Amino acid sequence: MLTIDIITIFPGMFTPVISASIIKRARDKKKVKIRVHDLRDYTKDKHRKVDDRPFGGGPGMVMMPQPIFDAVKKIKGRRRARVILMCAGGRCLDNRKIKALAKRQNLIIICGHYEGVDERIMKIVDERISIGDYVLTGGELPALVVTDGVIRHIPGVLGKAESLEDESFEHGLLEYPHYTRPAKFKGMPVPKVLLSGNHKDITAWRRQQSLARTRKVRPDLL
Numbered sequence: 365m366l367t368i369d370i371i372t373i374f375p376g377m378f379t380p381v382i383s384a385s386i387i388k389r390a391r392d393k394k395k396v397k398i399r400v401h402d403l404r405d406y407t408k409d410k411h412r413k414v415d416d417r418p419f420g421g422g423p424g425m426v427m428m429p430q431p432i433f434d435a436v437k438k439i440k441g442r443r444r445a446r447v448i449l450m451c452a453g454g455r456c457l458d459n460r461k462i463k464a465l466a467k468r469q470n471l472i473i474i475c476g477h478y479e480g481v482d483e484r485i486m487k488i489v490d491e492r493i494s495i496g497d498y499v500l501t502g503g504e505l506p507a508l509v510v511t512d513g514v515i516r517h518i519p520g521v522l523g524k525a526e527s528l529e530d531e532s533f534e535h536g537l538l539e540y541p542h543y544t545r546p547a548k549f550k551g552m553p554v555p556k557v558l559l560s561g562n563h564k565d566i567t568a569w570r571r572q573q574s575l576a577r578t579r580k581v582r583p584d585l586l
């Protein structure tokens with residue numbers, strides 16, 4: 365079973381997300397074990413301090429190395445684990461990276477916060493990952509994005525209906541448009557071909573729609 369250990373100063377942010385939907389089902393089916401650790405449990409002072417002012421000056425606070433070192437050491441034990449730092453300055457996440465992570469046995473994800481993390485923790489970090497070029501308040505939501513993305517690639521997690529085969533990033537195109545009942549809604553009909561029952565025509569139409577959409581919205585994918 366894949367184990368994901370998450371180190372954070374906001375453990376409460378994870379509970380609702382990992383207790384819902386496909387993540388919950390994967391946990392119930394024993395496909396993944398997710399443990400959330402409060403970084404403050406690894407502090408050594410009575411105020412449970414995890415951050416301090418930056419050497420060299422500047423705005424904001426920096427996460428201290430000691431609680432993170434101790435947390436990773438304790439959580440890792442004698443296992444082998446991939447240690448990931450969620451960090452705005454990391455390599456950008458994509459489907460390929462998610463699939464590679466899903467093949468591992470143990471992931472330890474550190475959620476950065478404040479202005480950043482003391483650079484010396486890179487000694488125990490294997491890779492830094494960002495989820496895109498926009499600024500968030502911390503690494504918690506990005507850690508959930510990685511967790512969600514990885515879990516759906518574990519064999520047996522998705523049902524046939526949710527299968528990965530047909531998915532947009534698998535063939536490098538955006539998805540074709542979807543329709544369900546009713547066949548006419550507020551005067552808007554469903555494209556005739558989808559009601560034709562001709563699966564060859566339907567496949568061709570979907571492919572053409574995928575291509576047209578990709579050319580318009582994400583030409584970089586072509």
Ligand code: 21W
Nearest residue numbers: 450451452479494495496499500501502503506
């Ligand atoms: C964002 C911390 C920006 C520090 C000079 C002075 C983790 C994230 C994060 C955060 C900065 C991810 C600056 C996409 C994200 C994360 C918090 C740098 C600017 N420069 N993926 N101040 N986006 N964000 N501060 O924000 O920790 S993964």
